[in-house]
Amino acid sequence: MSTTQPIRDKEALRKFKNFYKTQKPNPRNYAIIVLGLNTALRISDILNLTSEMVYDNNKVREHIVVKEQKTGKINRILLNREVRKALNLYRHFLVKSAAYKAGNPLSFSKSICQPAPSITLSGVSYDTKRC
Numbered sequence: 001m002s003t004t005q006p007i008r009d010k011e012a013l014r015k016f017k018n019f020y021k022t023q024k025p026n027p028r029n030y031a032i033i034v035l036g037l038n039t040a041l042r043i044s045d046i047l048n049l050t051s052e053m054v055y056d057n058n059k060v061r062e063h064i065v066v067k068e069q070k071t072g073k074i075n076r077i078l079l080n081r082e083v084r085k086a087l088n089l090y091r092h093f094l095v096k097s098a099a100y101k102a103g104n105p106l107s108f109s110k111s112i113c114q115p116a117p118s119i120t121l122s123g124v125s126y127d128t129k130r131c
Contacts, residue, residue, distance in 0.1 A: 013037070027086075027093040039077050044069045055091065057097035060084040 017037060020029040027113055035046055041102050053064050060079060067074045079087070 027090040031086045031090040033085055038080055038083045041066065042068070042070060042078070052085055058091075060087045060091075 007016060015032055016075065018031075019028040019032065031042070032046055035041065036043065045068055049064070049066070053066070054061060060083075062084075063076050063078055065074065065076050
């Protein structure tokens, strides 16, 4: 079994992070990548986040509390400005696409995405069929 190495090149990280923001706009994937890179959460923990864990009165929380699936540890994690911006973009996308309901997972799972017409946010067109 081979080991996975982190991306150490800052330019490669920047390109990776911005791929779903600029080259192939997809708020879901962009939020997952930014959240993962800035919090070091495992993908299983990111996919289990709910709107109540992330938002308070439609505003992104400054901290989230996560019980890690693999270790069972409870962690309080600071969400920096970049993560909050990505989660805000994703929430606006979900609200406009009618795929968002309080209490549901943040729809990071492709299986619960709903096909809908394209949505434009901040001058960028998003195809909701690929959420």
